[in-house]
Amino acid sequence: MPFLEKKKKALDEKSPVPLHVQLTAILEKQIESGYFNKKIPSERELMETYHVSRSTVRVAVLTLVQEGILEKRHGKGTFVSNKPVQGWLKITNDTENSAEQDIKLLDYRRILTPDHIKLKLEYENECYYIERLMLTDQTPVAVERHYYPTEAHIKINASGSEQIISCEPVNKTDAENLKITRGMYVLSSESIMYSSNGDLVEYCKGLFRPDLSPIHLKMSRNTLTKCEKRYPIDLI
Amino acid sequence: MPFLEKKKKALDEKSPVPLHVQLTAILEKQIESGYFNKKIPSERELMETYHVSRSTVRVAVLTLVQEGILEKRHGKGTFVSNKPVQGWLKITNDTENSAEQDIKLLDYRRILTPDHIKLKLEYENECYYIERLMLTDQTPVAVERHYYPTEAHIKINASGSEQIISCEPVNKTDAENLKITRGMYVLSSESIMYSSNGDLVEYCKGLFRPDLSPIHLKMSRNTLTKCEKRYPIDLI
DNA sequence: TTCGATTTGTACGTATGTATT
């Protein structure tokens, strides 16, 4: 029987896995569990808690910064990032930033999960449904349909997503909303977002007028550098 | 008149800009100029050359590693990355990896630059033109049209790109090649790739059958994690 | 195969600078 060891957080110096990797893992778990509200302990505090040097702490923290999980602010501290995973597909309304953006709520209710969504929502029977019309200078440019699991936390930050882009003929209602003729095609974007523990957070399907809102990606060697904005999702 | 100073590479300790930032800039320039063939000097050599500590060298190199410009290999050294920027849009042929991929060359010649491309190719009068048909299991799924500046180096690595995705009605020839009926819509992807010094390397327009090859993006918080493959571009 | 040399990885320590509160 082991001694009374309540200090579960301790690094194993004899382990072949490096100290900074162990520390990274501990921090990541604590962050996921919501143990830190927004700010994590300072480098000095982490040094003392885990009996490691400052450089070890810095490497561990840096790893999580690179993964987008933490953010450092000089003179202030290190904070849990609330940068969501969404926001990579920039809708380049040809009319530039000066344009007036607007969102019109078309529908919002709790519904029985449609069959074709069920698979993606992990077979939940009910879900929340939001349908919105996006406008730029009073011109409709997109329709978005969001589906959320009923027990999902509101305002959770997604940590991963998948997106499938295609095009398809528009149906009657959407055509009317987008003010285009029936039979025209629209750009479609299906996206599924996951939380850090793998749960599904949201399924969304967007239909875009290809003439008014193509999808614009800007990339450098390692990352997407400029696809800042998707329409924000503010749950009521 | 300045003294005879051939030693252009020296860091300014009194400068407000950190040493590791200065070193990063020097290395980046040398890399771009092709000064290093593949391997850059070891950490020890850089320490001695620039009279800085190992940690300073490591920070500078790490910066370039994060930007995807360098790659480290334990026990071997640090190397100039040749990971190209292309290869982010994964064409998810619904028929999986097992499927037989094929490319049919439709056209390849030197042409007068079409007007609508001229702007993108920086007003060059002539360019190389390649038109290819992509097939999966003998089924045509996409048409790609590549335009290269005539004096561009072959097999250069792009370091940045922009991509615009939309959809449009297909013309007669493309419809025949893709074996779809005229009037149908296709997914279109315009992409422009730049070299590290900002020169344009390639302009490409791809037309995809939306039913057979939607565009699939997989993302984590900071990066695209799984959009490995675009059709390889092997110049004859 | 073994051994040494080289190179990056890990980890410690110390000191000082700069931003924020």
Add this chain to the structure above:
DNA sequence: AAATACATACGTACAAATCGA
């Protein structure tokens, strides 16, 4: 002005991977 937090920079030492003699 002082305390706190991260940034920069120096130093040392040993471990682990690689390669060639």
